[in-house]
Amino acid sequence: MKNFKLIKQSQEIIKIAAVNLALLLVFLELGSVGWYFLKHKQFFYTRQKTQDKSALGINLEGVRLNQSIVERFHPFFGFVQKPSTDFRPGFKVNNYGFISPYDYPLKKTKKNQFIIGVFGGSVASNYGIFEVQNKILPRYLKQVPGLQDKEFVVLSFATGGYKQPQQLLVLNYFLALGQELDMVVNIDGFNEVALSNLNNKNKIDLAMPSIQHILPLTQLANNSLSVKAMKTTLRIQETKTKITQGLESLQHCSLAACDALISVYVQNLVNNYRKDTIAFEKERTKLQKDDGGSVVYINTNKSVLEDSAAFEKMASNWAKSSIFMHKVLSASNVPYFQVLQPNQYYQTKRVFGESEKQIAFNKDTPYAKAVEIGYPALLSKFPNLKKNNVDILNAVNVFDKSKDAVYVDSCCHYNQAGEVVFSNYVGRYILESLRKDEARSKK
DSSP, rough: OOHHHHHHHHHHHHHHHHHHHHHHHHHHHHHHHHHHHHHHHHHHGGGGOOOGGGGGGOOOOOOOOSSSOEEEEEEEEEEOOOOOOOSSSEEEOTTTTTTESSSOOOOOTTEEEEEEEEESSHHHHHHHHHHHHHOOHHHHHHTTTTTTTTTTEEEEEEETTOTTTTHHHHHHHHHHOOOOEEEEEEEHHHHHHHHHHHHHTTBBBBTTTHHHHHHHHHHHTTTTOOHHHHHHHHHHHHHHHHHHHHHHTTOOSHHHHHHHHHHHHHHHHHHHHHHHHHHHHHTTSOOOOOOOSSSOOOBBSSSSSHHHHHHHHHHHHHHHHHHHHHHHHHHTTEEEEEEEEOOOSSOOOOOOHHHHHHHOTTHHHHHHHHHHHHHHHHTHHHHHHHHHTTTTETTTTTTTTSSSSBBOOSSSOHHHHHHHHHHHHHHHHHHHHHHHHHHHHHO
């Protein structure tokens, strides 16, 4: 009898536990459905399934799923990305190492085509990709008389890490190859001070390509990559494998709870990837002693320049390079627009929310001081740029009125909301500038 009562009690406990577990799973699923709707603005069960991994709600900005070091030496540009596939549908790393739907040089196939070249670093590259996908600038250009019926083609000549005079060199190279351009937009400023400052601290000439990108390639070529850097590379590779597997699982979730749990897991992996890449960047920029066997030559300085002299030289290189870009394009009546990109480390009136602060700022970053000192040096060159007829837009305040988070990392890049604000800001400015030019020509 006693055993019967114990069995009965055990059964009741199991039933209660099962009911509670079922309720927990139901509430977890309902909560996940709500979370998914807030995140994607659609219901999980009626969602449009996609093979595009960038549309799964995971912030993959800066994540290189294929390789850790994707740069390759280029005899003219310094470095380019290795031609390969790209995770965004319709894009590839093309024959010259730029992310684009097209190989270069691109010849016009229709008389009404209007080719826009985008130059700069990773922010410019992201802008070019965003413009191909969303065509914000073309919407503004269609309001200009004579451009209403044009077919706009955006070509990106921008790559992460590029800084002047690389944009100038790339422009002249492709013009020499016969690349037709009807407009050029150069978005830069951050790399010119942040990456040039790292060059200076390592006694590398300021005008040389970024030490962050060139040094690992030279170390690999010279077989001198440090053990710590190699270990970090292996850890990054393992994390990327897990991210890829997680994204594939995410595409096949049949329950909202599955989507929520895997999303959190994958985003945590992405965060770990970013931490390791920062560690790798610090390690790979440590110069190894040259024993005379180096096969790659990089201009070096005898000493580190004082900040005042270094940033003045950086700003001067930046301004002169842009002036030369304008001059070569103006000879063919091609409009040239330069944009000083916004960056979180240059203080404006923008108020950052607590969650965005966690994403956008890193107390250990080497970029903050460079931007704080370097941006005023760049801004001091505006009068000379305008004197040389360079149409330059100071976009440092573009996000001041935005209440949404716009930064996606602690470097310089923008999320979807930020890209929308930035692209519209640039589009409006270019439209207004072209209208002013038209009005002056009629006088």
